[in-house]
Amino acid sequence: MKTQEIVEQIRQGNHKKLKKLYKYFPVVKKWLISRGCDKELARDIFQETLIVFCEKCRDEDFVMTSSVDTYLFSVSKFLYYNHARKAQREQAQDLNDLEIAASNDVDEWKEYESKLNIAERAFRELGEKCKQLLEMFYLHKKSMKEIASKLELRNEKVAKAQKYRCIKNVKEQVELLMNQA
Amino acid sequence: MEELIEKYLVGLLSSDEKSDFERKMKADPKLEQEVEIQKQVTDAARISGLRNQVQRAYKGYQFTKVFKAVVVIVTAAAILGTATWFLTHDKEESDTPIQIEALDETVFMLNSDQDTVIETENGLILSIPAGTFGEGDYELKVNEAYDALQIMEAGLSTMSDSSLLETAGMFKLEAKRGGAAIDIAKGKEITAMLRSAEVDPEMQLFEGEETEDGVNWVKPKPLPKYLLTRDFADLDFYPPNYLKTLAEHGIDVSNKAVTDSIYYSFVCDLPELSEDRVIRLYNSEVRGEVDDVAPVDAPSRNSSSELMRFMQYEPDTERAIDDVPQDSSSVPRKRQICPASIQALQTAEFSKSFIATEEFTERLKYIFGTCNEEFLQVYVVNLDKPLWYSDSIIASRFGGSVWTAFYHQKLGNTEQANPGFAKLNQYFKRKRAKFNQAALKARQKLAKEFNKAEKEYRKAESERAKASDEDSKANFKEEYEINLKEACRQANITYVKPNRRYNQGYVMPIRSTGWKNIDRFAMEVTQSRESSSGTFNGKEVKLTYYTVNLDVPQSESYDFVKAYVIPTELRSFERMKKKDAGFTYQVNSLIEYELVSIAKKNEEYFIYKTQLEQGDKTYSAQYSKVSKE
Structure with a gap:
């Protein structure tokens, strides 16, 4: 399926394709586990990646410059770095442009997420x-x-x-x- | 105002309205705060929902991942230029503990609106009643693991928590409709039958939970010990030597109609036993009390009326033919098993009872030898009870090691309460009719050879009968051990397809999809697998564990490496834990193990085997190439 098609569907509130996106999970998981994550954490990170992606899709100006898998992988990496930084373990290194973009998305999301924390709790x-x-x-x-x-x-x-x-x-x-x- | 905020947030305002609203907001901090909270609330609703969606998608994905994970890793690696090096540099085992693609897979396209019976290449038979998977077409995927190489390659193990299981075979059922997984409808069940050369009464049905280390087998359920009914045409109800004698007189023994008509034409004095007397007599034997009334759990009405007919049966004396040898049956005329009784047994009323089983005809052979129809009556009267019940009556009343041995088999009854069961039999009937057809052709072609073979068969039969006369228990145990050893020896090297002509097997009701395993607890061990005391063969013993390490030189050059310890005496598979470039495991000092490691490189399989020695030790894997077959 074309990248933009996925983005479009999610933008319109159709999340049926989410299951398809899990096909990229094993690669991401392998990488995360090679970095010392356990399986639980790897799953959490990938799920958060999907949320970042869906949120990004809402932005009408958002145009995927890479394929979905590359994007998801980058976001997962940064979510991991973000997590690891908190645990003071690892710094992201050798970033290319694409990864900087993903890095920004992740930072944005993290900031937003912490703000939403209370509202989400209330919602639950x-x-x-x-x-x-x-x-x-x-x-x-x-x-x-x-x-x-x-x-x-x-x-x-x-x-x-x-x-x-x-x-x-x-x-x-x-x-x-x-x-x- | 609420509505305006909402419209603003959802993006329903025109650009004029929007800038107007934003101006208002700047001027009114309270409104700004209101908008902020409202935004948070709606965002929270969205994101919380999104989290649910993501998790729900994960569950759907999880169901299929075992099949796809490895394929996906390969294809995704090709797409992900940046990710490839992680994969090529990471030779660890795949995260998915089970590589199901190593197993035989059969996919059936079925329709749930009708009763269905399917058989896999390996001989697993599934009887699926209509409506088991809802309505309409669906796809049923069956993965099976029977031989050692498959079990090991797929990464399966036979552990239930930390108890070791001995396996008779594992299979996994998955049903899908339109890509979505479906489960067995409530109240419905599939009847599965796994044929096997020998049937271990301790085998149970386990359900599999996929875990990080493979599959953990849980929820053991005993298998019902059903007897399988056969078509009377497939059973030999003749006295020993009957056919042989006929053949010697030049009669075509392959024609059952002929042999039947000859056999049934014999005249016989029916024994003067009343049904009541029989029942009272034997029930008092077993219960240790004399009861004047027929037992509450007397045979069903049908078999009762059949029994009456059987007791009153008058053979048509006119039909006796002169040229039939009078001594064709070796039993004396006065005291014998009446052919008429045998004929009466072979009627529809008995066709679902244990009369129509090979187990019964085996007993019948001995009953002919006794020339005592009372034996027969014991079985007929107790049709509603398990076969062992009648065996025990005869064993206690008439003694004899044969019946004691029969009793020790503890055979049950046929299971007619199970609707799927009847279908299995029909299926068998069809199958066997085919075999019979083939056999018939062969017989006609090789009539002479057949007669000779028949003689040899009879001879073997009588020898077998003699052998089973001996203490069956010792016999059974010895045979059991030999079989196990043999099975293990074979299993470690070569692939032995289950023989499809086995006519016994495990029958089990299945009420959910997923992994199934037919196992028995081989031994109970402690959770920690550290030296302690525990039970083995029912005795309290001190358990000692040794640490076994396996080094795998150049492990990174293989596509995968797996290591198992396999008890020499059990069909069990304990998967060793990965450690550095090799494996480690705690083994029980009471059990003799063989260490087996398999590896795969460029579609070639390598194997390393060694007998474990007592004590902690590190082994180094030296692989040699094997062919998968």
């Missing part, structure tokens, strides 16, 4: 239905009508009101967690 506290609803809307870009029928809500309006309540819940939770911190 939500009820299952709320989670589903917000995921459908913000991740899969489903219309309110589709959401209503999927979640067996009476109509769009009810779904909309429900969404409002869900968001309010998260916000309150975020504020609560912030005050605790």
Whole structure:
């Protein structure tokens, strides 16, 4: 499949191709394990790589200059360096342009991720239905009508009101967690 | 305002509205903060969902990865210019512990709307009832591992936690529809039959969990000890020497219709035994009490009415033909097993009972020798009970080492409760009809040779019968050990295809897909594999472990290197742990092991074998080339 096609699909909220991307996992995993990661960590890093990739896909200006596998591998490497730097083990060396790009993406993501930390925690506290609803809307870009029928809500309006309540819940939770911190 | 923020974040505002909104934000820090929180919340929703998606995709991927991992590493390495050196410089074993492509793989395209029976090249038979995998077409992939080289090359081992298992074969079932994995529907089960030269009653069915070190075998379930019913046409219900005698008189013994009609034409005085007496008599023997009423678990109505018919059967005396030798059966006329009884047994009502098994006809041979129809009646009356029950009645009432030996086989009954089972038999019937057809042709062509062979067979039969007269237990044990040794010796070097003509085997119900293994616990060992005390053969013993190391010179030049320690007396495979450029393992001092290492380079296989000596030791692998066959 063409690289841009994958990017396009993910941009539109279709994540069915994610499974396909795992075919690059064994190579990445091998490299990570050769660097001393255990299997768990290797998997976590690759999954985070996929998230970075998906997030990147949302950016309409994002154009893949390399193939997906090269990009994923680079991102995984930097996520690993990032992790290792924290453990003060390893420094990235000998970067080429492409890898600098990946490195920037990773730095960006890491910064963003730490900011999101509290909101994500709050989100996870939500009820299952709320989670589903917000995921459908913000991740899969489903219309309110589709959401209503999927979640067996009476109509769009009810779904909309429900969404409002869900968001309010998260916000309150975020504020609560912030005050605790 | 909420809505506006939302629209702004999702990107639904026009550029004018957007700049207007951003201006407002700059002027109003509270609004800015509001937007920031809202953004965080919606981002969190998205990313949290994304994490779920990624994990869900991983699970789907995991299911198929064992098949694809190695292929993917090769192809992906070609694409990833920057990554290749990592791979070429890294000669460690693949991360996937099991290389399933080393195993025989059969893929069936099936339809779940109908009952299906399939057989793999290796003789694994699966009976799959309709609806087991939902509705419609699906793909069933079966991977099997029976011989040592396959098991080792695939990286499989026979450990259950830290207990050593002895294997009779492993297989993996995977079903897919439209690329997605499907499992066996709730309440449905597949009946699998793995044919085997010998059947070990201690074998159990294990399920496999793939782990970092290979497969861990868990959830052992005993295998039901079913007897397999056969078509009566395939069973020999004649007295010993009957066919031989006929042949000597120039009668075509290959024609069952003829031999049947002759045999059934004999007149016979039916013994004066009543059904009630038989039941009361033997049940009191076994239970140690006299009971006036028929036991609650008496034979089913069908076999009961059949039994009545059998008791009252009057042979048609008109049918006796004069030119048939009166002494064709070696038994005296007065006291004998009535051909009429034998004929009655071969009717549809008995076809699903143990009467229609080779196990029963084996007993029948001896029953003919006793000339006592009471023996026969014991079996007929106890059709609903396991075969050993009747064996034990005869053993206790009439004594005799033969029946004691039969009893010790502890054979069960046929399993009619299992719907899949009937299908297996049908399948067998078809298969065997084919064999019979071929045999028939051969017989007609070589009628003379056949008669000679038949004589030899009879002779061998009587010798075999004599042999099994001896203490069966000692016999069994000895044979068992010899077979095991032989199997191991062969397994270590050559590939022995399971003989498809074995008519016994392991039958098992399967309710989930995945790895299956037919094993028995060879011995219980301690978790740590360090010297301690434990049990072996039921005795408390002190266990000592030795450390065995294997150095592999130039290990980096091979595509893969694997090392196993294999007990000489068991069909077990313990995979050694990787250490530096070689392997290490703790072996039990009570077990005699052989160390086997296989390696592969450029499609060529290399093997190194050595007998382990007592004590800690380091061995150095010296490989020699072998052919896979």
